Amino acid sequence: xxxxxxxxxxxxxxxxxxxxxxxxxxxxxxxxxxxxxxxxxxxxxxxxxxxxxxxxxxxxxxxxxxxxxxxxxxxxxxxxxxxxxxxxxxxxxxxxxxxxxxxxxxxxxxxxxxxxxxxxxxxxxxxxxxxxxxxxxxxxxxxxxxxxxxxxxxxxxxxxxxxxxxxxxxxxxxxxxx
Amino acid sequence: xxxxxxxxxxxxxxxxxxxxxxxxxxxxxxxxxxxxxxxxxxxxxxxxxxxxxxxxxxxxxxxxxxxxxxxxxxxxxxxxxxxxxxxxxxxxxxxxxxxxxxxxxxxxxxxxxxxxxxxxxxxxxxxxxxxxxxxxxxxxxxxxxxxxxxxxxxxxxxxxxxxxxxxxxxxxxxxxxx
Numbered sequence: 001x002x003x004x005x006x007x008x009x010x011x012x013x014x015x016x017x018x019x020x021x022x023x024x025x026x027x028x029x030x031x032x033x034x035x036x037x038x039x040x041x042x043x044x045x046x047x048x049x050x051x052x053x054x055x056x057x058x059x060x061x062x063x064x065x066x067x068x069x070x071x072x073x074x075x076x077x078x079x080x081x082x083x084x085x086x087x088x089x090x091x092x093x094x095x096x097x098x099x100x101x102x103x104x105x106x107x108x109x110x111x112x113x114x115x116x117x118x119x120x121x122x123x124x125x126x127x128x129x130x131x132x133x134x135x136x137x138x139x140x141x142x143x144x145x146x147x148x149x150x151x152x153x154x155x156x157x158x159x160x161x162x163x164x165x166x167x168x169x170x171x172x173x174x175x176x177x178x
Numbered sequence: 179x180x181x182x183x184x185x186x187x188x189x190x191x192x193x194x195x196x197x198x199x200x201x202x203x204x205x206x207x208x209x210x211x212x213x214x215x216x217x218x219x220x221x222x223x224x225x226x227x228x229x230x231x232x233x234x235x236x237x238x239x240x241x242x243x244x245x246x247x248x249x250x251x252x253x254x255x256x257x258x259x260x261x262x263x264x265x266x267x268x269x270x271x272x273x274x275x276x277x278x279x280x281x282x283x284x285x286x287x288x289x290x291x292x293x294x295x296x297x298x299x300x301x302x303x304x305x306x307x308x309x310x311x312x313x314x315x316x317x318x319x320x321x322x323x324x325x326x327x328x329x330x331x332x333x334x335x336x337x338x339x340x341x342x343x344x345x346x347x348x349x350x351x352x353x354x355x356x
Contacts, residue, residue, distance in 0.1 A: 037222075037243075043229025044215075044222035047243045051221025052333050054297055062249035064242060065215075065225045071240035071283075075253075105249075119232055155230050 018159075020166040021049040027173040028059040028109070035169070036107035037063040038076055038097045040088065041115040041131055045162045062105050066097070076100030076112075089114050089126050091143045094134035098141050111135050111169050117157045118150060129157055133165045135172050144168055196337075198344040199227040205351040206237040206287070213347070214285035215241040216254055216275045218266065219293040219309055223340045240283050244275070254278030254290075265304070267292050269321045272310035276319050289313050289347050295335045296328060309339045313346045315354070322346055 028035055037047050047063040050056060064075055069088055072078040077100040078093055086092040097112035115131025122128035128150035134143045148160045206213055215225050225241040228234060242253055247266055250256040255278040256271055264270040275290035293309025300306035306328035312321045326338045 039222075042226070043234070043238070044217075044225025044241060044243070047222025048220070048226050048336070051243070051245070052336070054332055056221070057245055060221070060243070061246035062242065062244055062253060063222060064240065065222070065229070065238070066240055067229070067235055068239035075240060154232055158226070158230070 018049065018163060020163055020170060021052060024166050024170050024173065025050065025053040025056060025059070027170065029055060031173070031176075033059060033108035033173075034061055034105075035059050035109045035111065036061065036101045036105040038101050038110070038112040039063070039065050040067060040072070040097075040113055041117045042113045042158050042162050042165070043067070043117075045158050046111065046113065046165055049162055049166065061107065064101070072097065072100075075104065077103065087126070089116060089130065089132060091132055091145065094132035094143045095141060098134035098136040098143075102136065102138050109135070109137055109169065109173070111165055113161055113165055115146075115161060117154050117161070119154060122150060131161045131164075133161070133168055135165070135168045137172075137176070142168070142172070196227065196341060198341055198348060199230060202344050202348050202351065203228065203231040203234060203237065205348065207233060209351070209354075211237060211286035211351075212239055212283075213237050213287045213289065214239065214279045214283040216279050216288070216290040217241070217243050218245060218250070218275075218291055219295045220291045220336050220340050220343070221245070221295075223336050224289065224291065224343055227340055227344065239285065242279070250275065250278075253282065255281065267294060267304050267308065267310060269310055269323065272312035272321045273319060276312035276314040276321075280314065280316050287313070287315055287347065287351070289343055291339055291343055293324075293339060295332050295339070297332060300328060307335060309342075311339070311343045311346055313343070313350050315350075320346070320350070 044065045066072045078096040082092045098110045101110035112134040118128030129148040222243045244250045247261050256274040260270045276288045279288035290312040294306050296306030307326045
């Protein structure tokens with residue numbers, strides 16, 4: 001159960017290097033846009049990082065951690081057919097999480113993660129370290145597949161997933177004129 | 179915007195010392211109980227800490243970050259009268275967040291936070307560093323008032339709030355026979 005000191009040193013380095021939330025926050029505040037997040041494997045970490053910034057209430061209204069399939073259906077309106085046909089960790093589920101977020105919260109930007117943080121739960125087809133990250137607005141949506149080293153500790157995998165998700169959000173925020 | 183190295187050293191010490199999520203997780207898994215979390219000021223940190231543990235899907239189904247008042251009403255059924263009469267940071271709001279969580283998610287244990295992580299947003303009556311933490315089951319509920327040094331950095335205040343919340347959850351889990 002107990003993480004070793006090496007894990008925490010790595011985590012420390014990661015946290016201290018995490019500038020992405022500040023960049024994303026600055027863009028959201030400048031553009032006066034809101035963000036909602038739906039997290040599966042990252043478990044609330046993206047939400048926590050995005051609210052480490054004073055003034056984050058300008059863009060944060062409601063975020064969700066939807067770990068169980070039923071909660072993806074109930075709160076984000078992911079279809080049960082999508083979940084049974086493609087699985088929770090899939091491009092289709094990530095996409096529907098983004099769509100559901102925009103629909104239920106009315107946010108301007110939506111960010112969703114579904115993946116396998118490990119150390120258990122991986123398969124040959126869907127290994128530990130795999131995540132699908134969905135980012136979108138009411139007009140467009142992208143789902144990205146991203147992999148990290150499955151041998152990394154769970155907390156580090158969560159951080160790498162969260163960092164990549166916020167990076168993708170920044171890309172979309174920068175692309176948009178307003 | 180940039181946090182200094184001192185902040186991160188403190189954060190590192192806090193993270194590496196945070197055994198509470200593992201203790202709470204062990205109790206939840208042993209008792210086969212579920213937990214839902216609704217966070218305002220902690221912004222997803224409790225949820226993230228409680229999902230740092232492999233096997234957390236046994237007790238985590240859905241968690242919420244309800245930053246805006248409207249989202250406390252919409253997803254947790256906190257009454258608008260409570261919010262206008264007592265404010266979002268109040269014993270009443272924390273209590274209704276717990277009740278709403280149990281009602282909407284059907285979880286066995288509910289944990290809710292509402293407070294002021296700062297550095298702005300504090301008043302004489304409700305200073306930075308104040309948090310109300312609600313913890314309950316369908317049969318009983320407690321709301322605790324907790325204060326930390328308002329001069330601490332925001333990220334540290336969030337961690338102290340989260341740590342205290344999980345400690346209170348552990349107390350309630352230990353009290354219950356099953």
